[in-house]
Amino acid sequence: MSEHIGEQRTERPRQSRFERGDELVVMKFGGTSVEDAAAISRLIGIVRSRLGAQPVVVVSALARVTDQLLEAGNAAANGHLGLALATVRSIYVRHEQLADLLVNESAYSALDRELRSEFRALESLLHDLEASRQLDLKSQDHLLGFGECFSSRLVKEALCQAGVTAAHVDARACIVTDARHGQASPVWDATEQRLQQALSPLLESGQVPVLGGFIAATCHGVPTTLGRGGSDFSAAIVGAALRATRIEIWTDVDGIMTADPKLCSDARVIRKMSFDEAAELAHFGAKVLHPSTLAPAVRENIPVYILNSRRPEGEGTEIVARVKGGSVVSAITAKRTVAAVEIESPQGVGSELLRAVYAAFDRHSCPVDLMATSLGRVSLLVGSTAALPAIAADLRGVADVRWENHKALVCLVGENIRRQPEVASRVFAAVADMDVRVVCQGASDRTISFLVEESKADESVQRLHGIFFPQQEPARDWGGISSAFCQAG
Numbered sequence: 150m151s152e153h154i155g156e157q158r159t160e161r162p163r164q165s166r167f168e169r170g171d172e173l174v175v176m177k178f179g180g181t182s183v184e185d186a187a188a189i190s191r192l193i194g195i196v197r198s199r200l201g202a203q204p205v206v207v208v209s210a211l212a213r214v215t216d217q218l219l220e221a222g223n224a225a226a227n228g229h230l231g232l233a234l235a236t237v238r239s240i241y242v243r244h245e246q247l248a249d250l251l252v253n254e255s256a257y258s259a260l261d262r263e264l265r266s267e268f269r270a271l272e273s274l275l276h277d278l279e280a281s282r283q284l285d286l287k288s289q290d291h292l293l294g295f296g297e298c299f300s301s302r303l304v305k306e307a308l309c310q311a312g313v314t315a316a317h318v319d320a321r322a323c324i325v326t327d328a329r330h331g332q333a334s335p336v337w338d339a340t341e342q343r344l345q346q347a348l349s350p351l352l353e354s355g356q357v358p359v360l361g362g363f364i365a366a367t368c369h370g371v372p373t374t375l376g377r378g379g380s381d382f383s384a385a386i387v388g389a390a391l392r393a394t395r396i397e398i399w400t401d402v403d404g405i406m407t408a409d410p411k412l413c414s415d416a417r418v419i420r421k422m423s424f425d426e427a428a429e430l431a432h433f434g435a436k437v438l439h440p441s442t443l444a445p446a447v448r449e450n451i452p453v454y455i456l457n458s459r460r461p462e463g464e465g466t467e468i469v470a471r472v473k474g475g476s477v478v479s480a481i482t483a484k485r486t487v488a489a490v491e492i493e494s495p496q497g498v499g500s501e502l503l504r505a506v507y508a509a510f511d512r513h514s515c516p517v518d519l520m521a522t523s524l525g526r527v528s529l530l531v532g533s534t535a536a537l538p539a540i541a542a543d544l545r546g547v548a549d550v551r552w553e554n555h556k557a558l559v560c561l562v563g564e565n566i567r568r569q570p571e572v573a574s575r576v577f578a579a580v581a582d583m584d585v586r587v588v589c590q591g592a593s594d595r596t597i598s599f600l601v602e603e604s605k606a607d608e609s610v611q612r613l614h615g616i617f618f619p620q621q622e623p624a625r626d627w628g629g630i631s632s633a634f635c636q637a638g
């Protein structure tokens with residue numbers, strides 16, 4: 150059986166297989182950190198500041214490009230090829246304009262050749278989609294990956310132009326995954342070997358490797374992706390393969406905050422978090438980190454930093470194995486577009502029913518979020534209702550499957566939060582008028598979560614943030630129920 154990255158392996162040598170200096174930093178730049186010429190110039194400055202630490206650069210597609218590619222794919226599959234081609238044309242023009250601003254004439258023509266050839270392949274894929282009239286997950290992976298192919302070539306050339314010796318590395322030739330299109334999982338041994346083989350000679354000769362995040366391929370070379378927001382995960386995969394000394398996620402906020410700052414303008418930066426807390430937060434919907442990012446870092450015990458590319462001098466958030474002290478409530482988040490599924494069986498809930506339920510969800514690639522059982526009923530949460538009719542059909546005769554969608558799971562995260570009963574009572578008093586439908590008791594001590602109508606998610610987070618992170622309270626009084634800065638002791 151192939152080995153996946155989340156699995157614990159035995160007898161792993163701590164040292165990388167190739168010789169290297171003491172430091173190695175993997176730096177991931179998200180879409181807004183490469184969105185225009187000013188952002189790419191900031192990226193160059195940040196990479197320069199790490200040249201002594203063997204940087205490896207992982208970049209997302211330029212902001213909004215992945216969504217535009219998806220729109221173009223849907224348009225083509227619906228027969229609107231003209232619209233699809235116009236959309237990708239505007240993506241092409243945006244990259245050309247940036248190339249024009251960032252690189253000189255001779256480098257421009259080489260880059261232009263590369264970009265044109267990629268765009269021709271993209272246009273040809275859109276023609277195929279129009280002919281087949283469908284955009285399945287396999288074609289979608291191929292389509293969406295173009296964004297990172299373009300951005301990584303552009304950023305590599307911009308770095309070279311600025312005097313940084315950079316080399317482009319095709320992530321699809323290095324990160325090997327299973328064929329679960331839309332959200333593939335890395336096959337660790339092959340990935341590790343290929344990353345080391347491709348990157349070690351570059352690092353040894355003082356070059357800065359630049360890879361597109363998010364993209365990978367199966368062992369047969371079929372393009373896959375790691376799921377939306379997956380460039381964070383790519384950085385962690387590269388970091389773990391190279392036994393990096395740190396992984397830096399450069400984004401558009403000052404670090405992980407007590408809530409999404411787009412929702413709570415008074416959200417504060419959390420200076421230090423444990424891997425476990427940050428993983429819970431990512432799992433429960435905090436977009437700032439892709440939920441799979443921390444597993445490879447945990448396995449190799451590599452600290453992860455969340456930093457603002459617009460304010461590189463900031464301290465950001467440091468995520469490490471253990472944080473002493475800290476606060477009871479670290480952060481509040483919400484996972485949207487959740488559906489609550491109830492599975493009822495007249496025979497009651499036994500291991501046979503649970504096996505059949507799991508097998509049905511697995512067969513239809515429908516990941517299950519939270520699960521609770523009672524006498525004759527299994528309750529669970531899923532992120533999409535797409536597969537539910539087929540799952541219900543599979544289970545007909547065994548159990549009745551019903552679901553309600555448009556829900557959100559609001560979650561408070563903090564070390565030992567569940568061991569403080571007063572937190573739960575304050576939470577449920579605060580949302581008592583909101584028709585809290587299910588109180589979810591996950592397995593960990595680090596979360597309290599509940600289900601509300603999706604339309605109430607923002608208000609729930611804002612109310613709870615107001616209670617646990619009150620604006621007017623002076624700093625010296627924090628540290629009881631919550632504190633703005635979770636510091637290691």
Ligand code: ADP
Pocket residue numbers: 178179180181182209378399400401402404405406407408409410411434435436437438480482
């Ligand atoms: P990138 O393109 O750099 O990967 P993302 O948009 O994926 O950036 O993630 C950064 C965004 O995550 C922020 O702009 C912010 O709105 C959102 N976010 C959600 N929850 C949090 C949180 N708890 N702390 C910080 N940012 C958060």
Ligand code: ASP
Pocket residue numbers: 179180209210215216296362363376377378379380381
């Ligand atoms: N570009 C991809 C997305 O928008 C991956 C990423 O940005 O991390 O989902």
Ligand code: MG
Pocket residue numbers: 179378381436437438439
């Ligand atoms: Mg992201």
